[in-house]
Amino acid sequence: MTADALLLLAANSLVPTGxxxxxxxxxxxxxxxxxxxxxxIFRCPGLAxxxxxxxxxxxxxxxxxxxxxxxxxxxxxxxxxxxxxxxxTAMAPPAR
Numbered sequence: 001m002t003a004d005a006l007l008l009l010a011a012n013s014l015v016p017t018g019x020x021x022x023x024x025x026x027x028x029x030x031x032x033x034x035x036x037x038x039x040x041i042f043r044c045p046g047l048a049x050x051x052x053x054x055x056x057x058x059x060x061x062x063x064x065x066x067x068x069x070x071x072x073x074x075x076x077x078x079x080x081x082x083x084x085x086x087x088x089t090a091m092a093p094p095a096r
Contacts, residue, residue, distance in 0.1 A: 030064055037067035040074040046081040047074065 016024075037059040041052050059070040 030067070033064065033067035033071070034059055037070040037074070040071050040078075044074045044078045044081075047077055 038056060041047070041055045041059070044052070047055075055070040055073060059067045062069070
């Protein structure tokens, strides 16, 4: 290829640049974290519906760290409930 052809190829606005690929990857990672957080929140036994709402809103409002915090809190709570450290409260629905 000649230098002119390479220059035209580099100037093509339809070909995504490296930064666009990184930004798309970060967006997909954030979306995957959000879905994972929502699944973890709603599968958590013993977590009251008010706390599920709070963690869900946290996951939606903070783009990257919200889902991470929600996943960590939901998994920690589930682990404590399943180990018997926390009893299921009367406010929370029983685990199925």
